[in-house]
Amino acid sequence: MNAPGAPVVRVCLADDHTLMRDGLKEMLRTDPHLTVVGEASTGTEAVTLATSLCPDVILLDVEMPGPGAPEVVRRITRAAPGTRVLVLTMHDDPDMVRELLETGAAGYLLKTVPREELIAAVHSVVRRSPDSVVLVVSRRTVEQLDPQRSRPRQVQLTAREREVLRLVAEALSNAQVAARLFITEATVKRHLTNIYAKLDAVSRVDALRKAAAARLIDPGRDGSPWSRPGAPRDGD
Template sequence: MSAPDEPSIRVVLADDHTLFRDGLAQLIQTDPAFQIVGQAADGDRTVQIVTALRPDILVLDVEMPGPGARAVVTGLRRTCPEVSVIVLTMHQNSRIVQELLDCGAAAYLVKNIARDQLIAALHAVYQSPRNVLLSVSRETLGGGGDPREGTPRRLSTREMEVLRLTAEAFSNSQIATRLGISEATVKRHLTNIYAKLGAVSRVDSVRKAMAAKLIHPMIDGGGGGRPRD
């Protein structure tokens, strides 16, 4: 059994820019939970390394030599379905986002996100691999309100209910019980909320909802405490 302070989340990095890849490895490993177990600079090598090492997470660039990101994600979903793929790229093309999510990517992040956001996304994908995380502009998502006003996409009544209970630190199972829906439905609503608010976690979604004045800070504590990541 591993010692408590040993890295428990194994990560492979795939990007054809060596300097960026090395910097990313150093950045991720500032969190002791993560261990970089392999690196690749092209699509073929990425598939070989992931297939051999079976990491928990693959961080994948969109543009590399060899098979494109779509082919890599599709192939790995068939051969290594337990590996969560995080796409980390400069591209904010809505078609590419949708294609890669449809292929099975667990997250689509842009390279201008902050270190804390990236680390939070890695943890979120590891802890909740069936959820989808997005960090792209509202314009990329399409139909995302008026970008001049900075307004988020409209949340449905049910999504607002889920968001408020999330802000009160209720778990997914508690939210499901309160609203009389399944836990899977709660997770789906949260995924939609993240997409509409451009959030990468529960805490991030609550912060952004407060900033947009969709919800207000709790005064009496509600469900108690801060929202769970």
């Protein structure tokens, strides 16, 4: 969760479907640290917005009138080097992912991504190094991007990090985890930061999914402990 008084992330939306832009605005408005400052319905308009507004993030669809998505990304990164381009699309295509990342996109997300992961990804591309990228795609696409990743990556978590993650999976807040383990809330946050880095996760939900896939925590009978009512959110 962003600290009180943290800078508000300025976001532009680029999608040729009005309903999609409206839906994205409603989702982003649930986070007080995000604000939508502009909208575009073509690739050319997206470049113009980036040039005039220099937003922190542009959520970019790949199928819009105008230049192709790779060219739009190139133009945006040249015109507004401080703007991070986060691609949001229905296409789970490793070739497209590879091309857009090579042209300067900071992340690639499928439109099936849950609201909390979308918001976490927007914050993540702003906080992370320009050399880092955010990916929310299928395992098949990841494996085709890097054949070496076809084997599960061995992640080592400390005993305490596993304890923290198990309690997060029980829908406990940071404060509740701290009380349960007799540690400070700041220590819990530090453990979560380390866990995110080790799992290459962008949110609590993403970390739980990856930890369950790596058999670092028990996914429970239904395979998704965080899908129950009161499940962990990324605002804690």
